[in-house]
Amino acid sequence: MRPNKRAELIRKSLELFYRNGFHATGMDLVAAETGVSKTSIYKHFRSKEELILAVLQLRDEDFRNWLYRRLEELADTPRGQLEALFDVLEEWFGQPGFQGCMFIKASAEYQSGKDPINMQSAEHKRLLQEHFAALAAKAGAADPAALARQLMILKEGAIVLAAMSHSAAPAKDGRQAALALIKQAVR
Amino acid sequence: MRPNKRAELIRKSLELFYRNGFHATGMDLVAAETGVSKTSIYKHFRSKEELILAVLQLRDEDFRNWLYRRLEELADTPRGQLEALFDVLEEWFGQPGFQGCMFIKASAEYQSGKDPINMQSAEHKRLLQEHFAALAAKAGAADPAALARQLMILKEGAIVLAAMSHSAAPAKDGRQAALALIKQAVR
DNA sequence: ATGTTTGTGTACCGATCTGTAAACTTTCAC
DNA sequence: GTGAAAGTTTACAGATCGGTACACAAACAT
Numbered sequence: 001m002r003p004n005k006r007a008e009l010i011r012k013s014l015e016l017f018y019r020n021g022f023h024a025t026g027m028d029l030v031a032a033e034t035g036v037s038k039t040s041i042y043k044h045f046r047s048k049e050e051l052i053l054a055v056l057q058l059r060d061e062d063f064r065n066w067l068y069r070r071l072e073e074l075a076d077t078p079r080g081q082l083e084a085l086f087d088v089l090e091e092w093f094g095q096p097g098f099q100g101c102m103f104i105k106a107s108a109e110y111q112s113g114k115d116p117i118n119m120q121s122a123e124h125k126r127l128l129q130e131h132f133a134a135l136a137a138k139a140g141a142a143d144p145a146a147l148a149r150q151l152m153i154l155k156e157g158a159i160v161l162a163a164m165s166h167s168a169a170p171a172k173d174g175r176q177a178a179l180a181l182i183k184q185a186v187r
Numbered sequence: 188m189r190p191n192k193r194a195e196l197i198r199k200s201l202e203l204f205y206r207n208g209f210h211a212t213g214m215d216l217v218a219a220e221t222g223v224s225k226t227s228i229y230k231h232f233r234s235k236e237e238l239i240l241a242v243l244q245l246r247d248e249d250f251r252n253w254l255y256r257r258l259e260e261l262a263d264t265p266r267g268q269l270e271a272l273f274d275v276l277e278e279w280f281g282q283p284g285f286q287g288c289m290f291i292k293a294s295a296e297y298q299s300g301k302d303p304i305n306m307q308s309a310e311h312k313r314l315l316q317e318h319f320a321a322l323a324a325k326a327g328a329a330d331p332a333a334l335a336r337q338l339m340i341l342k343e344g345a346i347v348l349a350a351m352s353h354s355a356a357p358a359k360d361g362r363q364a365a366l367a368l369i370k371q372a373v374r
Numbered sequence: 375a376t377g378t379t380t381g382t383g384t385a386c387c388g389a390t391c392t393g394t395a396a397a398c399t400t401t402c403a404c
Numbered sequence: 405g406t407g408a409a410a411g412t413t414t415a416c417a418g419a420t421c422g423g424t425a426c427a428c429a430a431a432c433a434t
Binding site for chain 3: 036037038039040043
Binding site for chain 2: 024099109125152154156157158163176177181
């Protein structure tokens with residue numbers, strides 16, 4: 001029961017779930033792809049749901065860390081970081097394996113509001129919105145929370161359309177819209 | 188093989204797939220809920236995929252007809268109809284069984300760009316975007332296609348966040364953003 | 375060396391998946 | 405009435421689902 005084996009399991013499962021979907025990815029496939037027998041997997045995770053939750057937690061940390069860091073690298077003012085959001089998203093959309101947002105897909109497959117998978121996905125979005133609201137406040141927006149909600153809408157919409165159209169173009173349209181909204185909100 | 192039986196089958200399947208998801212809804216459940224045996228179902232549809240495609244086609248017609256009609260009822264100018272978009276969406280979000288966009292969920296479960304289910308979902312979005320672009324052109328937008336793409340992004344984002352937050356509130360934020368973008372695009 | 379603990383893989387469980395073969399019931403032409 | 409055609413049900417096939425019992429192997433303490 002080495003802890004790095006567990007981490008490896010989560011990392012590989014993330015890839016499989018992201019590419020194939022949750023229901024469509026069986027535990028037998030996870031076992032085959034990781035080279036770890038199902039019995040061993042079930043020593044680390046009591047159920048498939050628990051594995052999925054661990055995967056989502058890893059994804060949440062990785063994605064938010066990556067996004068926040070890229071924003072800081074591209075701009076050193078709060079407003080600049082908000083304006084750089086869709087440049088970072090465009091990078092993401094252009095990455096080879098891009099297949100949309102894992103949390104949108106998770107909540108699409110597990111729709112019950114009481115489902116832990118659904119709740120954890122909603123929490124990820126809440127954390128992002130909070131971050132944007134903090135940036136908007138520092139940038140001097142009249143209503144930072146409202147601007148953050150608008151940017152979230154643009155972000156989710158751009159992700160969905162980029163995934164469905166297999167193109168990074170929605171990032172450009174999202175960027176244009178975001179710049180207009182930011183300009184309007186920060187006077 | 189009465190045709191109304193087929194329509195009834197599609198209608199009930201739509202409800203089941205929308206509520207439970209596609210992979211999570213088995214053909215046995217469809218048979219149980221419709222009172223039609225699986226063998227009879229498979230006389231009407233050669234496969235589950237074909238049933239899903241029929242469901243998506245019905246959904247596309249129903250949804251677009253409903254949306255376009257509501258827009259016309261709320262406004263009689265192209266610009267007014269674009270501005271009314273999020274009022275109509277808010278109605279939708281507030282309906283009891285609202286669970287997000289069926290096409291987003293379909294393309295989330297069937298991600299391959301070559302999958303007929305994925306392609307049909309993308310086509311639905313294309314038709315909507317075309318409609319918005321025509322309205323934008325009639326409204327006198329400088330770049331009608333660009334405005335249509337921006338409104339699509341807002342629309343998809345609002346749908347996703349409304350479904351994930353189990354709230355109609357994103358419609359209000361989307362509306363505010365849409366008004367600003369329309370004002371900017373139509374000078 | 376020997377007993378114990380810890381971890382692993384094989385081989386399986388019952389349930390459910392999509393899809394079908396074969397028997398039966400209805401419909402309708404003549 | 406009788407035979408063909410169409411539609412339906414029961415019952416099942418083969419595969420796969422999430423999850424586990426059990427035998428075995430490695431590591432460790434004594």
